[in-house]
Amino acid sequence: MSALLNAPQREAIHYLDGPSLVLAGAGSGKTRVITHKIAHLINGCGLNPSNIAAITFTNKAAKEMQERVAGLMGGRAPGGLTVCTFHALGVKIIRQEAKHCGLKPQFSILDASDTVQIVADVSRDSDKARSKAMQWQISGWKNAMITPAEAAQLADNELASAAAQLYAEYERTLRAYQAVDFDDLISLPVRLFEDNPEVRERWQNKLRYLLVDEYQDTNRAQYRLLRQLSGVRGAFTAVGDDDQAIYAWRGADVENLKLLQQDYPKLKVIKLEQNYRSSRRILTAANTVIANNEKLFEKRLWSEHGDGDQVVVTACRDAEHEAEWVASKINAHKFEFRTKFSDYAILYRGNHQARLIEQQLRNQKIPYAISGGQSFFDKAEIRDLISYLRLLMNEDDDLAYIRAITTPRRGIGASTIEALGSYAGRRHVSMFAASFEEGAAHALSARQLEQVQEFGNFINRLQYRATREPAARLLEDLLAAIRYEAWLFEHFDTREAESKWNNVRDFVGWLGRKGEADGKNLIELTQTIALISMLDKEDAEFDGVQLATLHASKGLEFKHVFLIGVEEGLLPHQSSIDEDKVEEERRLMYVGITRAQRSLNITWCERRKAGKETRTCDPSRFIEEMGGDIKTNDRKSNAPVSKEEGRARVANLMAMLEGRGG
Ligand code: ATP
Ligand code: MG
Secondary structure: OOOOOOHHHHHHHHOOOOOEEEEEOOOOOHHHHHHHHHHHHHHHOOOOHHHEEEEEOOHHHHHHHHHHHHHHOOOOOOOOOEEEEHHHHHHHHHHHOHHHHOOOOOOEEOOHHHHHHHHHHHHOOOOHHHHHHHHHHHHHHHHOOOOHHHHHHHOOOHHHHHHHHHHHHHHHHHHHOOEEOOOHHHHHHHHHHHHOHHHHHHHHHHOOEEEEOOHHHOEHHHHHHHHHHHOOOOOEEEEEOHHHOOOHHHOEOOHHHHHHHHHOOOOEEEEEOEEOOOOHHHHHHHHHHHOOOOOOOOOOOEEOOOOOOOEEEEEEOOHHHHHHHHHHHHHHHHHHHOOOHHHEEEEEOOHHHHHHHHHHHHHOOOOEEEEOOOOHHHOHHHHHHHHHHHHHHOOOOHHHHHHHHHOOOOOOOHHHHHHHHHHHHHHOOOHHHHOOOOOHHHHOOHHHHHHHHHHHHHHHHHHHHHOOOOHHHHHHHHHHHOOHHHHHHHHOOHHHHHHHHHHHHHHHHHHHHHHHHHOOOHHHHHHHHHHHHHHOOOOOOOOOEEEEEOHHHOOOOEEEEEEOOOEOEEOOEHHHHHOOOHHHHHHHHHHHHOOEEEEEEEEEEOEEEEOOEEEEOOEOHHHHHOOOOEEEEOHHHHOOOOHHHHHHHHHHHHHHHHHHHO
């Protein structure tokens, strides 16, 4: 394992006398330090893999890290090693310490749309935008570890008190459902460790060494969790880059880098300066752009790679033209250089930009995969099935209960749900439990009661089997029992139903593979699903162009990168310009540029549709900031050929050939 490590990397790997921080720019081998350090801790120091936890930013990154460690250890992943996100670690802790958290181990994990629904329910306000804003506020409190009582104390006007009150009700509802939201996955363990020193010590003894990747994007609660777990020993290595801090909008706090130095005066800071990823011209463009930000820490970055291709900036007429240009360019480039589709990535600021690109890729028969977009697990048909799984696992989950009992429709309508819901509310029990109480007979008609109990018995039978049989087989039988396929074809037109049913088949297949590969039971699987839908889905290994938002591209690298929509108003985003937050946008641009190894193509559109309007756009200021050594294509040189023009050209060519032949 001494292969391919430079001196400061080796120093970071061997340093074990206390806490350490590797602070370095993009592509300098920070993540590589983590994987090699894991191998060193196990092979060199004899630490048991189960005593090590490495924390990554996405599930995808976790998977990749696991594979890299396995590669270093002779092909097999060391058993017991924890490599996961902060959120997945939180699930693990809460599951094992459920009773200390006032939960049962089968608690449900609610996603963003569930939580907005709960806010809407408790505030009795059907305005989606207001509920979303309120949920955002609650999430902010939770990330800052502010309790409902504290929020109420802090409130200095009526509106704020009402919001704090809503927060309290929201929390009560979550607990009544035996459910947690994403923020709880961090804040519950933090509170647990604060309140129970023995539990904290147990976990400190279990996880004896911690490694954290992308440390610059941790939030305050995550930092507290790291502190508690590593205890006084401070046995951890964090790696990060302040220039790549791009999650401030979600509560991440680069100040955590400074906190580390304050809280651990003995912190060993190691800097890496050689970039191994990108050719020199790409690296220079990145360095020149980021030099426009105020510096938090002084860093240098150089590369031994050759100059490489020039960065190319192309002006396009509009987004349709841009999509067409990018797709044709990829096809042509792939043909010329005999590359794989997976060597290419298309990166963009906002998810909405993916639609046109997807269309063009499909038109030009280019396979692709999207990460960080609207997730597979967010599709209605998949959510339907997940609601059944959640209910099987946790009957107190009223949201899952309502969705499952009404999908497909089994003659149970809104009035039944309302009557049962309000009876359950009076009795302080879940709707599932309420349906079997004697008193329910007074709240529901005989026919309604029979229907809900029939559903309840059906769920009970499946629950019994869930503890004994593989999850995929159970799901097959469930699908047959609820006649889900037939229901799809009755309710949607054939094409839509087919596509939905295909998704369902994919889901069952995925569940089967996952269950077998990881030896996970239904509870663990269902909780895994909730986490995946949060940030990314695991892509099947196949040769396709990668599509991702800049946020989701963090930590990844691609041979050829297309960075699209690089215009004022989009990157930097208008809202950031208005709020004077251009520096975070510049870091986003820096992240985008530094994903590229060999070539970087940047496009911008002269016009862009925004709602019903079309506005004219200027190239992003970041393009100019990249410096002089770039090649620009103006629109005339790359305009697609119109049909008439094309025909005229062919006619000319034919005439010429004939002329020559004659
Ligand atoms: P980012 O900031 O984007 O997350 P990073 O600092 O984590 O980047 P890595 O992904 O670890 O960087 O490394 C970038 C590339 O350089 C990888 O392909 C890695 O294998 C390679 N690399 C890292 N260190 C070395 C080295 N000492 N010799 C050769 N290649 C290296
Ligand atoms: Mg990295």
